[in-house]
Amino acid sequence: MNEQSRQADLPYPKFAKHFNEFIGIGDNGHLWIEGRDVVELAETFGTPLYVISENQIRHSYRRFRDAWTDRYPDVEVMYANKANNGLAVRHILNHEGAGGDAFGVNEMTLALLAGADPKKTVLNGSNKGPGEIEIAILNGICINIDAMGELDLIDAESRRLGRDADVGIRVKLELKPLENRFATEMHGPGSLAEQGRNHKWGMPYAQTVDLVKRIQGMQHLHLKEISYHLSRMDNRTDDFAVMAREMVEWSAGLRDETGWTPPYLDLGGGWSFGRPEKTGPGGEDDENTPTYEEYAEAVCAAVREACAKFDLPLPRLRFECGRGLVGGAVIAVGRVGATKEWPEYDKRWVNVDLSENHLHPVLETWHYHMVCANKPDAPAEQVTDVVGPLCSPDILAKARELPLLDAGDLIALLDAGAYTESRAANFNALLRPATVMVCGAEADVTTERERFSDVVGRYRVPPRLLARSLAGQG
Numbered sequence: 001m002n003e004q005s006r007q008a009d010l011p012y013p014k015f016a017k018h019f020n021e022f023i024g025i026g027d028n029g030h031l032w033i034e035g036r037d038v039v040e041l042a043e044t045f046g047t048p049l050y051v052i053s054e055n056q057i058r059h060s061y062r063r064f065r066d067a068w069t070d071r072y073p074d075v076e077v078m079y080a081n082k083a084n085n086g087l088a089v090r091h092i093l094n095h096e097g098a099g100g101d102a103f104g105v106n107e108m109t110l111a112l113l114a115g116a117d118p119k120k121t122v123l124n125g126s127n128k129g130p131g132e133i134e135i136a137i138l139n140g141i142c143i144n145i146d147a148m149g150e151l152d153l154i155d156a157e158s159r160r161l162g163r164d165a166d167v168g169i170r171v172k173l174e175l176k177p178l179e180n181r182f183a184t185e186m187h188g189p190g191s192l193a194e195q196g197r198n199h200k201w202g203m204p205y206a207q208t209v210d211l212v213k214r215i216q217g218m219q220h221l222h223l224k225e226i227s228y229h230l231s232r233m234d235n236r237t238d239d240f241a242v243m244a245r246e247m248v249e250w251s252a253g254l255r256d257e258t259g260w261t262p263p264y265l266d267l268g269g270g271w272s273f274g275r276p277e278k279t280g281p282g283g284e285d286d287e288n289t290p291t292y293e294e295y296a297e298a299v300c301a302a303v304r305e306a307c308a309k310f311d312l313p314l315p316r317l318r319f320e321c322g323r324g325l326v327g328g329a330v331i332a333v334g335r336v337g338a339t340k341e342w343p344e345y346d347k348r349w350v351n352v353d354l355s356e357n358h359l360h361p362v363l364e365t366w367h368y369h370m371v372c373a374n375k376p377d378a379p380a381e382q383v384t385d386v387v388g389p390l391c392s393p394d395i396l397a398k399a400r401e402l403p404l405l406d407a408g409d410l411i412a413l414l415d416a417g418a419y420t421e422s423r424a425a426n427f428n429a430l431l432r433p434a435t436v437m438v439c440g441a442e443a444d445v446t447t448e449r450e451r452f453s454d455v456v457g458r459y460r461v462p463p464r465l466l467a468r469s470l471a472g473q474g
């Protein structure tokens, strides 16, 4: 599908400068998200604030989906719910026809509550319990097995419930061609192959053969897929092609040893997007980052080539895309408070009400392009740290070139849509921000701002401690 027909029903705005399709600088010189001025949103809804562009999610989803469906006959895009668990986000992706990757019982329940299609949903997780297995079976969700013992649990639950269960297997690729490839250390030190070996997910080859043979003897269980998640250790298309080739080779091995050929290959997430202002870990994802179309070109070619080599039919492909769908659709907005200078050491600090509690916790490895929402085009006149209110250094931007900022100014961090709200924390008893979703000129709260009672309401004091404190006061 071409760009024009894909966007036919999306209200594509025209900004003086675009940061992406739906976020840019409006005619009044402020940052806009769709048809709303970010300065006005901050006044109306308060700060810190996440602002989501509904249409940017739709746009990114359609572009990601079309990149694959234009090149391959059978593709399912399954949104990785963990990237942003908001119910409204899930509803948008339901409308678009996306399936889902749910990690653990609560993500699965959230996805079900928001009406995700269970047949297009997989349950991942490295330590699944009987409760979540029961929910998955009752709703027809495919369970990706990630430990030998899980199989017995699934078998027992499905027999107890008298219901069939769809199962997949999360595999542990060896990624030998990536033995000397070094990039982002998402899973500790080492090459991409070493990192893949060192993390906890996936079943080694011999164990997957064993699992398949055992499942073949279980009347209630139906084998659906093998899955692998390379993650965003790197953004190079050829690394993802290596992963795709190994998945096909793994399928061929299973066919030869068990007679079962996986009908679905689930190729996980990690698909990046770049911007000229830079994003991604350490700002690596710039304008040279592969596009979705380039990923699809490389991976589809690798799958076809490997299928021909191993004499396999083309499998159906599934993608658990998270950051690629929602990352660029959200900005995090904070208001400037106190500023401080130490001219002798050429140091400046700008304090804001946003904190690393509200952004990706591994800030050193992530990069959010920062603009001043009330004057995004103002020239840089200082090099400053932008810091949050935590008792930790809480550095949101280190030695960043920015315009002069005064109390009351608004800063906005772009590409704050993935793993920010869903990982937000309460360190220093800080309240988590509200979220507003913008669609054209409409703006609705999709997450309420946290209240003090939400934070302290779970705390309890044993009566013996209370009694002693009260006695001390008396």
Ligand SMILES: Cc1ncc(COP(=O)(O)O)c(C=O)c1O
Pocket (backbone or CB within 6 Å): 080, 082, 083, 101, 124, 229, 231, 232, 268, 269, 270, 271, 320, 321, 322, 323, 324, 418
């Ligand atoms: C199993 C699985 N699938 C998909 C994803 C989504 O990854 P991304 O947001 O990089 O696309 C993750 C992220 O942690 C994951 O663990």
